[in-house]
Amino acid sequence: MTDHTRSRPLTVRTSSSPTISPRTFGVICLLVTGIGWAFNWPSMKFLLHVWPPLFSRGLAGVLSATALAVVAHQRGESLKVPGVAVPRLLFAAFTNVFAWMGFSSLCMKWVPVGEGALLVYTMPIWTTLFAWPFLGMRPTARGFAALLLGLAGVMVLLGGQEFAIDAGKLYGVAFALGAAVLFALGAVLNRTPLPVTPIALTAWQVGLGCLPMVLLGLAFEHPDLGALTPAALGTFVYMTIFPMGVCYLTWFAALRRLPPAAASTAMLLVPIVGVISAAIMLGEPLGLREVSAMILTLSGVVLALRQR
Structure with missing residues (x-):
């Protein structure tokens, strides 16, 4: 009887629920x-039909940052940033939010969405190049293959559109490539953790990165605040909660656990899923070219995520 009762705690200690790596x-x-x-x-x-790009994305980001700050406070997380970490925080906010969201929005003023996406999602190329000198992560044959497959998918997807650079498109091309290069640089250089808890850090980055967008939008875009329809309002709410809030939390969490080159290559899923969702939501075409591009890109993503 005594032996039986002594063995029970051992059973409880050795049994454990499965955990996610x-x-x-x-x-x-x-x-x-x-x-x-x-x-x-x-x-x-x-949303661009009723509101300009910088103002709409900036306002969504500021609202999302405010909500994240409230959540962090409710969870007992400190919102204080040590003075020594402020320069790194400002750099992260500039590369991860202002350049990525702001520049990619601005490029659509001068180039079509497809061409802009093609340029913006050259980001994995720059991440792979930056990770070599800054982190010592030399690209592997599998990594190069994943990158080439992913980019081939994006090229097939968007290559059907005539891509000609003229004087009117130079600004759009510059902003799109600027978003890709700076976001890739941030993905590599911002991996060292800042002494701020994750939710509070995301709130700071999104808020600091988006507040200048709102100010620039009010100064130069002159948005009509009364033009928001119920459907556009629902779209704006989605942008505030998910792309500017939840997705930034999950992106930073992914960067802490995965190599930046693999994470960036996997982001080639974005234009593929974007085209499919645009076909469903906006009635844009979805045919053999789009399906072929999806197969190529998914193959690259699988290779990228299998790297150790």
């Missing part, structure tokens, strides 16, 4: 980010 959790976060940002493309295109 950090890598698996990183992949899940990456998929959430990719899908959320993919739906943001048709959402943004729809």
